[in-house]
Amino acid sequence: LAIFNEIFLTSSAVLWRVCVNSGSNSFASPTPRRCFVSCPSYKTLVCLSALLLLGVQLLRAEVTAGVLGTVVDPSGAAVSGATVVLRNPDTGLQRRAKTNESGEYEFLAVPVGEKYSVQAEAKGFEKSVQSGIKLVLNQKYRADFKLVVGAVTETVEVTGATAQVDTTNTQLGDVIENKKMTSLPLNGRSYIDLLGLQAGVVPISSEGAIADRKVSGNGDSGQVSVNGQRESANSFLVNGGDVEESVDNGASIVPTLDSIQEFRLLTNSFNAEYGRFSGAIVNVLTKSGTNEIHGSVYEFLRNEKLDARSYFDQERGDFKRNQFGGTIGAPVVKNKLFFFGDYQGTREVRGVSSGLINVPSVLERSGDFSELTDDFTGTVRGNDDPTVDPNRTNFPFVLTQRLGYTVATDEPYWFPGCTTTDPTTGCVFPGANGPVIPQSAWSPVALATLKFIPTPNIASGGFSTTAEKLNLRDEKFGAKVDFNTAHLGNWSAYYHFDDANFLNPYPEVFAPKVPGFSAVTLSRAQQYQVSNTAILNPNTVNEVRLNYTRFAFLKNKPVGGLGKIEDFGYFRADAAHPLGVLPTNSKYEGVAIITLANTGVEFGLPDGTTGQYNNTYQITDNFSKVTGKHTLKFGGDIRYIQVNERNTYTSNGWFEFDGGETGNDFADFLLGAPDFFNQTSPQLLDSRTKYFGLYGQDTYKARSDLTINYGLRWDTSQPFYDTKNRIQTFVPGVQSKIYPDSPRGFVFPGDPGVPGTLAPTQYNRFAPRLGIAYSPGVSDGLAGKIFGGPGKTSIRVGGGIYYTAIEDLTLFNEVGDAPFGLFWVSPSPVYLEEPYKRRVGQPDPAGNRFPFTIPAPGATGIWAKYLPIAYAPGYNLHNKLPYAEHFNLTIQREIAKSAVLSIGYVGSRGRHLLSTVESNPGDPTKCLATPGCDTFGEDTIYFDSNNLPIAFGTRPYSVTSGRELNKTTGIGSLDFQNNAWESTSANSTYNALQTSLEKNVGNLRLLAAYTWSKSIDNSSGFYDPINPFNPSLSRALSTFDVAHNFVVSYSYDLPFARAAHGVQGKLLSGWTISGITRFNTGFPVTLTEDDDNSLCGCSGADVPNYNGQPIHFLDPRKSGNLFFDPSPFSPEALGTVGNAKRRFFHGPGINNWDLAFHKNTRIGERMALEFRAEFFNLFNHAQFMNPGSVVGEVNGSLGQVTSARDGRIGQMALKLSF
Structure with missing residues (x-):
């Protein structure tokens, strides 16, 4: 035995070392190889072998x-x-x-x-x-x-009995079994949509603080807040195996609804056997075969003829969906070997609503701005002195050449009464009624791309359409084999495969929906699992599980808008035009992103094309033993996670127009005068993490009516790292040794004191858990009436500490930044058609920044092309592992046969939560003291009348010590601009009253839940920044706070045919009504202020002023789409911080009824045919999305709703069960 043991230890150690050190996968392009997501590699087989050997030697989420x-x-x-x-x-x-x-x-x-x-x-x-x-x-x-x-x-x-008061367990949560899942109306048939049936669960994602990374053909990855925890803090398990997508922490594996036996959602104070996440534990158990052949065949159909149009749609969009599939379970060897398989295919084509977007009018499209004369407040920027600009590249010279008459520096573009082009007395575009820009002045890009901006098609002057089509093809199948042996325990093997192809006409979720730029997302998800449950004796059980999950996808591969950049008016960077555009990924060459910030229009290829390849290797073990009054459990969980990223962002450039030239953003577009230009190199990342968890737990039956659960978990969750150390951080005043002439403060893994991970790995994180369940057994007197007798009432209290992993999104945020990538933002205004040519000031001495290659460590003389570093995210070297404290006090009472009422207080506190804080904010006092400084002036070099500098921007780390100023030209070096620091400095609190009623016997089966809660934090997620000067100013309602949330799911067997027989009995019997009814308040409105009046340069952290008047809420259907009166809000005074809480009132709520009508007809003894008609939003209520919340926007939509959820939707189905 000793020799055998040594062989196992040695073999497993060698194989595991090969697994984790054999190098990362490399890719020539972000397109997945055909075999990459379906064929196990050498490394995969080695890792699985190592896991098998370790599983035998070592040693968990419970699936029993x-x-x-x-x-x-x-x-x-x-x-x-x-x-x-x-x-x-x-x-x-x-x-x-x-x-x-x-x-x-x-x-x-x-x-x-x-x-x-x-x-x-x-x-x-x-x-x-x-x-x-x-x-x-x-x-x-x-x-x-x-x-x-x-x-x-x-x-x-x-x-x-089928429902019981829980007298021994202090975990909160419930089980949703297959009959309930398949009987309720579900649009898309995903169990994810049923998470919100339980108390404490927010029904949908706020999408306010997480990236959009939908997975699987279902398009929903389950990122919802549970009991105040973040939307990225949930753990998703299938048959006990980890199926987490590791960048945004959603579910990558979503089994078909008919293949799921049940799922359990644990929401608070769960036992020590669960770790790595502080939110909910979602554990899905798939079906197994039995001694009888059983299964189903089904098809669900949707068609637009059964639908009503959404509130803002001008017409009812096309919609056709077919979901078809089946299941089969059977014995292979009776009582010993069983098989279960499932398949589901989805085909969907639907017209997607663009919502209501603002577009330029027909007059404006011709260059006539007589309807927007108030906008034209700008003057011509640039120098018209040929001695200063001998090459005549400044804008006055270019406009002179285009128009055929002289245009001077600081000449107004238009003013009332201007009728002459004289540069001293007139304006650039004279007109009695307003400015008219002739096409001769237009940029060649504007001439070529104006066709992509829709023309108005509704009376208000806006644009809306449902003509653009979404196409989805999804294939899923799964297989499970169970083998019961007399001496080797019970074995189970499971495999799941999901392949999806998703064509989206509007791939940019947060941008206005402009047709013509569709993109496809390809995904493939697989899970392999083997487990063994060994009954060592009647009181001792050991369970071991080996799990491998692979998820690969290519998101937003462009389909529309592709072509040669010359075809869209741009100059390609070559010998003739060295300052033109050089696409950084020739596979995705096409229309650059154009943003008209004030009008509210954006068009162009998707902002980013992301290739992600995610592998998770896991082994868990659980050992259980009953001894006397104690049920002991001990176990461990080991995971090794790989995430490879191959991303293309703004490959052709991104141009933003804010009206900085003429005063009108669309006019600036016609002239080719952007305020902002960005281009990015391809981004490469090979991130890894390891997780180790050990726990011990005891359920102590102190008395017949008193149970104590206590345990301790050791959680070691290594923050993500890149295998090639392609990450950076910012430590003021420190000079890097890895890149010796990098800007002072820019440091990298390998520099003294700089770890390779996003935070030091912490090995001393212990998480205690404690719960007490008391079930009064008194049967007599008043107490007997109150408590009902033995087993009828339970009083439970529980709590504990729960650590949560830092999502890979943090490392993903750093990918491709200097010097491992180039994120170039022009520090001076440029030309649309030739973006490395400045239209104001001296030529850029560094010229075109592309092509780009990553420099080797130790390289010097490389930094000219990076400066100024427009965006330098870094991680705080002192980051800690986030955690939450859970606590609850609940009472359960059986109030009728199989009807249980629960009421309780549930709370949580989050500590050391991850957020972003600007580490290099502008100093408003310095700006106010500097002549010429204004909003967005944090990164400007200011000069006196002698052309000598008086300020190198207003940020504390704008210029590196020792850098020389060019005294002749007055051009300095701004090294750092925005430095978003990833810091575990956020916290949260959650308090709730939660009630539920469950009944599952008789004709009526229901689960009703009501939650009255409040969730507060100073950051709801990674994309919800904290004010750098005073973090307490960011404390407000969480983005996912829902104050009141009532939901009831029900199924009622209609008693029509109790006395009917024959044909009449067949027609009247088998009718059931089921549904989900929900009433809840909306998500908070996040108030922001985008004019930088704070002079901080802190994107996303500025808030407006609020005069304290009560918010006047309106009915959008009767108030011109206004949901609230915006008059109490105004931009803050220059150089000050707004006084409004960024979230203190809620947006539109939900009043929704989903209903299904079922008719079950028996066919013989073992078959049944079910017909069902389902309707979602049965009463066609207008379910508005949150209103505009940006204060100070020109032509903004503050308080106005512009989009709504679907109107009434119909679905029909047939299902044969046997």
């Missing part, structure tokens, strides 16, 4: 249930030594146990199922049997017996 109880005699005295037998005829399972001296017994790790029976017998007593018992995931079912004196040959049988 348990049965426990007490056996007593007629007087209530314990019966010790009684024999208790657990049986399941579906699988042939039979297990025996003996009661202890207290008459107690327990069966551990029992497979979930619906037809269990428990039998108790003892000498001198009749046998007693409880049948029809349903065991659900992670549940301890209580089957108590009071034996009757008599012969053992006599049997007393009762039917087991």
Whole structure:
């Protein structure tokens, strides 16, 4: 045995070393190889082999249930030594146990199922049997017996209850089983949409603080807030295996609805066996085969003829969806070997609403701005002195050449009464009624790309359409094999495959929806799993699980808008035009991104094309033992996660027009005068992390009515790192040794004190858990009436500490930054058609920044092309592992047969949560003291009348010490601009009153939940920055706060055919109504202020002023689409911080009814045909999205709603079950 043990240890160690050190996958392009996501590589096989060997030697999320109880005699005295037998005829399972001296017994790790029976017998007593018992995931079912004196040959049988008060478990959460899942109306048929049925769960994602990274063909990755935890803090498991997508922390594997046996959602104070995340634990258990062949075949159909148009749509969009598939389970060897398989295909084509967007009028498209004369406040920028600009590249010279008459520096573009082009007395574009820009003055890019901006098609002057089509093809299948052996335990193997192709006409979620720039997203998700449950003796069980999940996708691969840049008016960078555009990825060459910030129009290829390849290797083990009054559990969880990124962002450039030239953004576009230009190199990242968790836990039955759960977990979650150290951070005053002439303060992994991970790995993180469950057993008097007797009431209190992993999104945010990539932002105004040519000031001495290659460590003389570093995100070297404190006090009471009412207080506190803080903010006092400084002036070099500098911007780390100023030209070196620091400095609090009522016996089955809660934080996620001067100013409602949330799901069997027979009975029988009804307040409105009046340069952290008047809410249907009166809000005074809380009132709520009508017709004894008609938003309520919330926008939409959720939707289906 010692030699055998040593072989296992040595083999597993060698294989694991090969697994983690054999180098990362490399890719020539972001397009996945055909075999890459379907064929195991050498490294994959090595890692799985290592995991198998480690699993045998080592050693967890539970995917089983348990049965426990007490056996007593007629007087209530314990019966010790009684024999208790657990049986399941579906699988042939039979297990025996003996009661202890207290008459107690327990069966551990029992497979979930619906037809269990428990039998108790003892000498001198009749046998007693409880049948029809349903065991659900992670549940301890209580089957108590009071034996009757008599012969053992006599049997007393009762039917087991289907709902019980939980008298032993202090975890909060519930199980949703297959019958409920498949009976409720679901648009898209994903279990993810059922998470919101439970108390404490926000029904949908706010999408306000996370990136948009939808996965799977379902398009929903389950990022919702649970009990105040962040939307990225949930753990998703399938059959106990980790299926997390590691960048945004959503679910990458979503099994088909008909293949799921049930899922359990744990929401607060869960046991020590769960770790790595502080939010909900979502554990999905898939079906297994049984001794009988069973299955289903189905098809669900949607068609626009059953739908109503959404509120803002001008017409009802096309919609056709077919979801078809089936399941089959069967015995291979009766009572021993079982198989279950499933398949689902989805085909969808639908017209997607653009919503209501503002577009230039027909007059404006011709160059006539007589309707917008107030906008034209600008004067011509640039120098018209040929001695200063001998090459005549400044804008006055270019306009003179285009127009054929002289244009001078500082000449007004237009003023009332201007009718002459004289540069001293007139204006650039004279006109009695307003400025008219002739086409001769237009940029060649504007001439070529104006066609991409839609013309108005509604009376208000806006644009809306549903003509653009979304196309989805999704293929899913799964297979599961279960093998029950007498000596080697019960084995289970599972495989899931999901391949999706998704063509989206509007791939940019947060940009206005302009047609013509569709993109495709390709994804493939797979899960491989093997597990073993060994019954070592009736009181001892060991479970080991090996899991491998692979998720690969290519997001937003452009389809529309591709072509040669010359075809769109740009100059290609070559010998003739060295300052033109050089696309950084020739595969995605096409229309650059054009943003008209004030008008509200954006068009061009998608902002980013992302290739991601995610591998998760996992081994878990759990050892359970019942000894006396204690049920002990010990276990461990090891995970190794790889995430490779191959991204293309703004490959052709991104131009933003703010009206900085003429005063009108669209006029600036016609002239080719952007305020902002950005171009980015391809971004490469090979990130890794390791996780180790160990725990011990005891469920102590102190008395028959008192159970204490306590445990301790050790969580070591290594922050992500890049295998090639391509990340950076910012430490003021420190000079890097890796890149010796980098700007002072820019440091890299390998520099003294700089770790390769996003934070030092912390090995001393212990998470205690404690819960107490008290079930008063009193039956008499007033107390008996209150508590109902034994097992009818439970008072539970629980709490603990829960650490959560830092998502890879943080490392993803740093990918491609200097010097490992080039994120170039022009420090001076440039030309649209030739963006490396400045139209104001001296030529850029560094010229075109592309092509680009990553310099080797130690390289010098490389920094000219990077400066100024426009965006330098870094991680705080002192970051800590985020965690949450959970606590709850709940009371459960059985108020009728199989009807349980729960009411309780649930709370949580988040600490050391990750956010971003600007580490290089502008100094408003310095700006106010500098002549000429104004908004967005943090990165400007200011000069005196002698052309000598008086300020190198207003940020504390704008210029590197020792850099020389060019005294001749007055051009200085601004090294750093925005430095977003990734810091674990956020915190949160959550308090809630939660109630629920569950009934699942009889004609009516329902689950109702109401939550009254408040969630407060100073940052709701990575993209919700904290004010750098005073973090307390950012404290406000969470983006996902929903104050009131009521939801009820129900199913009612109509009693039409109780007295009917024959044909009439067939027609009237089998009718069921089911539905989900929801009423909740909306998400908070996040107020922002985009004119930089704070002089901070802190994007996203500025808030407006609020005069304190009560918010006047309006009905958008009666107020010109206004949801609230915007008059109490105004931009803050220059150089000050606004006084408004950034979130203190809520947007439109939800009043929604989803209803399904079912007709089940029996066909023989073993078959049934179901017809169903489902309607979502049955009453066609206008469900508005949050209103505009940016204060100070020109032509802004503050308080105005511009989009709504779907109107009424219909779906029909047929399903054959056997």
